[in-house]
Amino acid sequence: MNAFILAAGFGKRMKRYTLEFPKPMLPIQGVKLLDYSLFLLNNWNINKGLINTHYLGEKIQDHIKSFKAFPLFYSHETEILGTGGGVYTGLERFSFMKEDKFLVINPDTMLFPNESTFLPQIPSVQSLCHLYLLPITKDKNYTPIYLKDGMITFEKINEGKACYYIGLSVFHPDVFKNSHRKTEESFELIEVWKDLAFKKQLTGEIFPGKAIDVGEIDLYEELNAHGLNNKPVFSDRIVENISKMFQKA
DSSP states (O other), X not given: OEEEEEEOOOOGGGGGGGSSSOGGGOEETTEEHHHHHHHHHHHTTOXXXXXXXXXXXXXXXXXXXXXXXXXEXXXXXXXXXXXXXXXXXXXXXXXXXXXXXXXXXXXXXXXXXXXXXXXOOOOSSSOSEEEEEEEOOTTOOOOOEEEETTEEEXXXXXXXXXXXXXXXXXXOTTTTTTOOOOTTOOOOHHHHHHHHHHTTOEEEEEOSEEEEEOOSHHHHHHHHHHOBTTBOSSOHHHHHHHHHTBOOO
């Protein structure tokens, strides 16, 4: 499986921290958000990766030059294309992304699977896209996605569990087949998902672990200064393994 890493956004909610660096390059206790996503992808045996860039994209492009764990390419957007436009344009530019199922990950959310054996995958049934979700709790203010018997809807249904998307999904290569979309066109993935949900081709499951959405500056500063419950966010093993993914100068 190949992977698409979403890294083109402006990160405006990070304010002063993203004046000189794109959000995926921001460190938490010395580990860049992007590098932790690459660590996960390497653990999941990803064959090749594609990163879309826009805002301060040259910083990301320079950074990944020393990455050696698996082949990594970038798709630069002169105008920001949104999540859907970024993925679609990237697939059209790099045909290897359409050869098999591919994973999409957002570095803004740090994922911590409970089991080391966890591997993202897509059901072999009618699904063209599979989303990983977590239940919405009282302290979460997300637009709900409803999950029932493995199927996803965007309208409230009886016995449907209200969930939110954690920035991890797996796409079938036919997801954009016969699409009316064009390269360099701006649109969001949620537009694709709503169409798939209507056709009953969108599936999902509860992510077996924890997800931390680094969406606000206060949370970013808290994690950077104090970690999780006053413990380091990343173990020494993770930090060491991330270092090994990059070619030393």
